[in-house]
Amino acid sequence: MAGGLWGVVRRHPRAWLAGAATLAFVLLGGSAFAVGASVGGAGGETLPGAVPVTSTATVAPEPTSTQRPQPQVAPVGGPVRTCSVAEEVSDGRLGTFLGQVRDAAxxxxxxxxxxxxxARTASVMKVLTSAAALAVLGPDHRVATTVVKGSTPGQIVLVGGGDITLASGSSNIYTDSASMLDLAAQVKQAWSADPTTSGTPITSIVLDASVFSGDRWQPSWNRKEQRDGYSSEVTGLQVDGDRAEPSANVSARSDDAVARAGQAFADALGVSPALSEGVAPAGAAQLGQVLSAPVSTMIPDALLRSDNTEAEMLARLVAVELGVGSDFAALNVAIPQALAKYGLDTSGLTIADGSGLSDDNGVPPDFLTRLFVKIQNQEADLSVIYHGLPVAGKTGTLSGRFGGSASVAVGHVIAKTGWIDTGYTLSGIIEAADGTVLTFAFFALDDVGDSAKAALDSLTAAAYTCGGALSNR
Incomplete structure (x- = not known):
């Protein structure tokens, strides 16, 4: 009998296994399956597609607890994020909203x-310009303003190196600026000490601003920025950022920044020469030189005050240093090329200026959140930006921001503000309530007004509260 049975198994193994499985199911599992089919889905509802099963098998008593036991298995994937900022994102004051938040770690x-x-960034562009300047010029770079002999007797040439922070007097709004008074003192001493010029009056000053070329006002800019005192023309030679009031952030600017600088130099010399624009003769003897504060000092100035003129200077100097040109068009090559040094993909950038005044700039929020990760980590010399950004509710252009319910984030956000007629922006770093460090970029564009600032602050504060639990819903 045994031999016959095993012979059947060997000849028909699959049939034997199927039959055995069926028998085991009937004996051991039939009643359990019947209970499962009868109970159906959660809440007592029959699961879709279930077929009622009738069974006469003995049904085991139901357990006293109605909760199904859960398997003790670690969850698959990342953390569950349930903290939503959907209400803040949908705030109508934000107009057309673009934004991104990234976990910096x-x-x-x-x-x-x-x-x-x-999209256009407004003054958040100054973060890109600052990072580009640090990558190409370096934090210790200083800008020279020089005076050399002219090509005719009694003539000197004032050569601008691009330093718009040069003070007409002893000081101005810019930290540790060079002074035209010091430069004039050097020139008078050198002029008197040289036998070929001693006793000869200075009768003409040539103003050399050729370090920058092309348009002095970006064609897409609104001239009211100049009239209202927020920005000067971009010239390689000027004093006090071309402000009528050197110590004021917002001050009337002139229609000829180069001529204003020339007159300031003549006044410092105590002479009344003829002034004209031109180019210094090659190899001319130097009579004096002053140096600006280092880039590491100028960048916090530009970020905290959102100084358009200073940002344009830094952007143009990057282009000159890279040898790609010295006009506005050169910036679209120079700034991406400089930022690529941080290992970032710059292919999606369109750079029309260094300050962010132009609607023609195009920077994705994604690029900014990636750049701010580098700034958070203080890679290379980016610690200059990290320590130079406005702090929410405390310094710079954020000193009067983050009021009301947004005040929970005061002191926990460092960011660059932006405002032009067609948009308000905010981008930077959040040290969230749960300890997570976030980088963010928020753009409120198109039909927006001043109330967009409060909406941006509320959204940023909501992200601060959510921290690592921030949901994308």
Missing amino acids: TGEVLLDRSGTTP
Whole structure:
């Protein structure tokens, strides 16, 4: 009998296994399956597609607890994020909203609304310009303003190196600025000490601003920025950022920044020469030189006050240093080339200026959140930006911001503000309530007004509260 049975098994193994499985199911599992089919889905509802099963098998008593036991298995994937900022994102004051929030430690994007779409940045552009300047010029770079002999007797040439922070007097709004008074003192001493010029009056001053070329006013800019005192023309030679009031942040600017600088130099010399624009003769003897504060000093100035003229100077000097040109068009080559040194993909950038005044700039929020990760980590010399950014509710252009319910984030956000007629922006770093460090970029564009600032602050504060639990819903 045994031999016959095993012979059947050997000849028909699959049939034997199927039959055995069926028998085991009937004996051991039939009643349990019947109970499962009868109970159906959660809440007592029958699961879709279930077929009622009738069984006469003995049904085991139901357990006293109605909760199904859960398997003790570690969750798969990342953390569950349930903290929503959907209400703040949908605030009508934000107009057309683009934004992104990234976990600085992991690089993971936690919130994204058209984050890869390039758009105008307003003054957030100054962060890109500052990073480019640090990458190309370096934090210790200083800008020279020089005086050399002219090509005719009694003539000197004032050669601008691009330093718009040069003070007409002893000081101005810029930290540790060079002084035209010091330069004039050097020139008078050198002029008197040289037998070929001693006793000869200075009768003409040539003003050399050729370090920068092309348009002095970006064609897409609104001239009211100049009239209202927010920005000067971009010239390689000027004093006090071309302000009528050297110590005022917002001050009337002139229609000829180079001529104003020439007159300031003549006044410092105590002479009344003829002034004209031109170029210094090659190899001319130097009579004097002053140096600006280092880039590491100028960048916090530009960021805290959102100084348009200073930002344009830094951007143009980057282009000159890279040898790609010295006009506005050169910036679209120079700034991406400089930023690529940080290992960032710059292919999606369009750079029309260094200050962010132009609507023609195009920078995706995604690029900014990536750049701010580098700034958070203080890579290379980016610590200059990290320590130079306005602090929410405390310094710079954020000193009067983050009021009301947004005050929970005061002191926990460092960011650059931006405002032009067609948009308000805010981008930087959040040290969230749960300890997570986030980088963010928020753009409120198109039909927006001054109330957009409060909406941006509320959204940023909401992200601060959510921290690592921030949901993309």
